[in-house]
Amino acid sequence: PFTEAGGDVLQAAYTDPAYLPALAVNNLMAQPVHDTPVENLVAGGFGSLTSQPLDRQTIQGYGEWNNGVWRVIFSRDLLSTAAEDVSLTAGQIYSIAFAAWDGENDERNGTKSTSQWVSLQLGSVPPPAVAVVAETLGGPIRLPIWVWFALLALLTVIVASTMFYFSLRH
Structure with missing residues (x-):
């Protein structure tokens, strides 16, 4: 059943689907x-931990071990939309817990390290600063096109004058 003879049987590549x-x-x-090192699992109590099917593995993850942490x-x-998942809403508080398996500590199956319940509350994302200014002013600033060109010309004159002034000082 192996593609290569000899070597480490545990790392050999199988070719026979049996x-x-x-x-x-x-x-x-x-x-x-694997697309991600994390797995989406669902549990309804002790001994009920079940992996979500591949088409419902909707979580991505990344982990890094650095300085013992x-x-x-x-x-x-x-x-x-999955019945087993929870849709998260900003402002609501959710109870979550985490589990991690450490193979070097002989943790397998139900033997694992678990966290206590942790409260998770998502905040809302503030709108961009430009949108806040526009709302404060009562909406977008609408000026005739000639005013925009005049402002651009004025800005160009100010920048050029400032550059000329500082070039004379040095």
Whole structure:
């Protein structure tokens, strides 16, 4: 069943599908290529942890180990159409928890490190400063085109005069 004879059996590449049942049933961990190192799991209580199917793996992630600390980023859409997922709304408080498996600590299956419940509240994103100014002034500034050209010419004269002034001083 191996593509190469000898070597490390655990790292050998299989070619016979009879030896790849996990891949045949779309087991996420059996996929030869992973888009992200995180997995979208759903649990409804102890012993009910279930991986979402591949078409519902809607989370991306990145992790980095540096100076004895993991820094991890998770990213997903706020709205979800999957029945098992939660759509997130700014201002609402959600209880979330995290789990991590450390293979060097012999953690497997249900043996893992877990966090306590953590409160998550998303804030709203403020509009860009330009939009705030426009709203303060009662809407977009509408001037005739000749006024814009006059302002541009005035700005050009000011910049040129300033540059000329400082060039004479040195």
